[in-house]
Amino acid sequence: MEKNLLKFDIMLGGRFFCTMAYRFCPAFAVTQEELEAFAEKHHPFLKHRKYTIAL
Numbered sequence: 001m002e003k004n005l006l007k008f009d010i011m012l013g014g015r016f017f018c019t020m021a022y023r024f025c026p027a028f029a030v031t032q033e034e035l036e037a038f039a040e041k042h043h044p045f046l047k048h049r050k051y052t053i054a055l
Contacts, residue, residue, distance in 0.1 A: 001025055009054040010039055010046070016052070018043075 003023045010017040022038055023036050035053050040046050 001027055006055075008035060010043070011052045011054055012046075012049060013051075041052060 001010065004026050006022045006024060007019055008022065009019050019043065020039060022035060023029070024034075032053070039051075
């Protein structure tokens with residue numbers, strides 16, 4: 001099955017930080033926890049800060 005690309009923004013302290021791209025299989029739902037784990041894997045310092053994911 002083909003994978004789709006989901007682009008989302010990371011907001012740190014109410015300001016734009018970066019845009020990330022997440023590949024997923026459309027047969028399975030994408031959860032907020034998966035996106036948070038993906039973001040924290042690529043930017044480990046996010047684990048200790050308050051950030052939001054904007055779709």
